[in-house]
Amino acid sequence: MAMGEVWTGLGSMVAGFMFLWAMFQQYFPHQLRGPLEKYGHQLKSLVYPYIQITFHEYGGERFKRSDVFTAIDSYLTVNSSKSAKRLRADMGENAKSLILCMDDHEEVADEFDGVKLWWSSKKTIPKPQPFSYFSAPEEKRFYKLTFHKRHRDLITGRYLNHVLEQGKAVRMRNRQRKLYTNNKKAVWSHVVFDHPATFETLAMDPQKKKEIVDDLITFSKAKDHYSMIGKAWKRGYLLYGPPGTGKSSMVAAMANLLDYDVYDLELTAVNDNTDLRKLLIETSSKSIIVIEDIDCSLELSGRRNKKKEERGDEEKPEQFKEKESKVTLSGLLNSIDGLWSACVGERLIVFTTNHVDELDPALIRRGRMDKHIELSYCCFEAFKILAKNYLDIDAHELFERIGRLMEEILITPADVAEYLMPKTPNKRDVDACLENLLRALEAKKEAARLKANEEVKEIADALAGEEGKGKVETLTPKEGLKEDEPLINTEVKEAESSPH
Numbered sequence: 001m002a003m004g005e006v007w008t009g010l011g012s013m014v015a016g017f018m019f020l021w022a023m024f025q026q027y028f029p030h031q032l033r034g035p036l037e038k039y040g041h042q043l044k045s046l047v048y049p050y051i052q053i054t055f056h057e058y059g060g061e062r063f064k065r066s067d068v069f070t071a072i073d074s075y076l077t078v079n080s081s082k083s084a085k086r087l088r089a090d091m092g093e094n095a096k097s098l099i100l101c102m103d104d105h106e107e108v109a110d111e112f113d114g115v116k117l118w119w120s121s122k123k124t125i126p127k128p129q130p131f132s133y134f135s136a137p138e139e140k141r142f143y144k145l146t147f148h149k150r151h152r153d154l155i156t157g158r159y160l161n162h163v164l165e166q167g168k169a170v171r172m173r174n175r176q177r178k179l180y181t182n183n184k185k186a187v188w189s190h191v192v193f194d195h196p197a198t199f200e201t202l203a204m205d206p207q208k209k210k211e212i213v214d215d216l217i218t219f220s221k222a223k224d225h226y227s228m229i230g231k232a233w234k235r236g237y238l239l240y241g242p243p244g245t246g247k248s249s250m251v252a253a254m255a256n257l258l259d260y261d262v263y264d265l266e267l268t269a270v271n272d273n274t275d276l277r278k279l280l281i282e283t284s285s286k287s288i289i290v291i292e293d294i295d296c297s298l299e300l301s302g303r304r305n306k307k308k309e310e311r312g313d314e315e316k317p318e319q320f321k322e323k324e325s326k327v328t329l330s331g332l333l334n335s336i337d338g339l340w341s342a343c344v345g346e347r348l349i350v351f352t353t354n355h356v357d358e359l360d361p362a363l364i365r366r367g368r369m370d371k372h373i374e375l376s377y378c379c380f381e382a383f384k385i386l387a388k389n390y391l392d393i394d395a396h397e398l399f400e401r402i403g404r405l406m407e408e409i410l411i412t413p414a415d416v417a418e419y420l421m422p423k424t425p426n427k428r429d430v431d432a433c434l435e436n437l438l439r440a441l442e443a444k445k446e447a448a449r450l451k452a453n454e455e456v457k458e459i460a461d462a463l464a465g466e467e468g469k470g471k472v473e474t475l476t477p478k479e480g481l482k483e484d485e486p487l488i489n490t491e492v493k494e495a496e497s498s499p500h
């Protein structure tokens, strides 16, 4: 007999045995199975060279879906949508789009390090009990993994780890991200995070932008590096600059770039250091913890009291006053350091401020805030990004004049964006928008000239004394210009040469 025929014969025997075994399990009465089942299993393991592992949907805890099953489910969506013939469409909890997985009793093949294996999706339907007070038992779903026994070590070790890791990553990618905020009871509540800001739409110097994006991507891929150097996988960013320069927009762009959740931590709503620690420990991996206007949130300067006065808190009756937060600087520092050491997984912590000089150096020292990023007034390069976003143009005859004015005059990206917003819905009047912006810049320049003139007059008056007062001819500033608004672009020049 030829070798091929021997194999074919053996193959048919094994198939025949497996068929009989399946019939036996399905139809033979439970009560009579005992020893037959035991010997059947032994015979099966002799003739059948494959190992099977089952993963049940509900394992230990009856009402909690098994994490392993969920991870496998997500892992298999990638393979299933490519190769399974019968698919099940599911919206899934917290999923941002439709997910396709293989339907019950379907099988897909997978390959790992050149080894082939098979996943099948199964379901057992328990027989209904005719006279039972309880509701019908539920279907039980499970996945079955089949592979040759010579690959046991590879599959039970590296392959299953790979499945769990990839499954979690797929799940993270498919999930709907959340924006968390804390309340007075030290509990996070959340809404869906759906901010459109991205680094492409962020108006700032392209070189600086690329540096930040590279830094973030390097961080997100550096899990092994961080564990190798014995450092927690965390990074701190300090974003500082005047109002309306894109600090909050950058936090959203960071979250969108890395697919992270955002925890917007309102320090003034945190009762004390213990609550702060609790809140920070409860944050999840792959998230940004942001404390906006950090200078106004802590007793780091008189700023918080000033804010309170502005709100009129001092005159309010006792019962209407906000309960004062007892979070201290050292409490915050300890909580951040605690977070750094106590929690696993990637986290960014971001502080934003308009007054970087007033922050305590301990709060922003390297190691806590690893990267200091200044967001500043609109430069020509940033303006071009806004023009592209808002008006969809790369060039225009007014660009040159606008560019020249932007070198001298300080204007925030938020103000520029306002001029570039279409005034009528569905209609983009490019010329009108740019002309408005140009006029605004020219008005600011004129105001700056008049303001400087006024100052010269004051100095001249002071020098001339009482008698000579009013003899120096000057212009007066135009009405309607904001008091104390910086106009001339001196700060930008200084900032460019600053070490940050």
Ligand SMILES: Nc1ncnc2c1ncn2[C@@H]1O[C@H](COP(=O)(O)OP(=O)(O)OP(=O)(O)O)[C@@H](O)[C@H]1O
Residues within 6 Å of the ligand: 201, 202, 203, 204, 241, 242, 243, 244, 245, 246, 247, 248, 249, 250, 353, 354, 375, 413, 414, 415, 417
């Ligand atoms: N750099 C920028 N690029 C694109 N848009 C910007 C930029 N800066 C500001 N804007 C626009 O201005 C609006 C306000 O910006 P944002 O809230 O990010 O400023 P901020 O720096 O956080 O201000 P504040 O210090 O007052 O919190 C944004 O919604 C956005 O439309």
Ligand SMILES: [Mg+2]
Residues within 6 Å of the ligand: 247, 248, 249, 292, 352
């Ligand atoms: Mg902001």
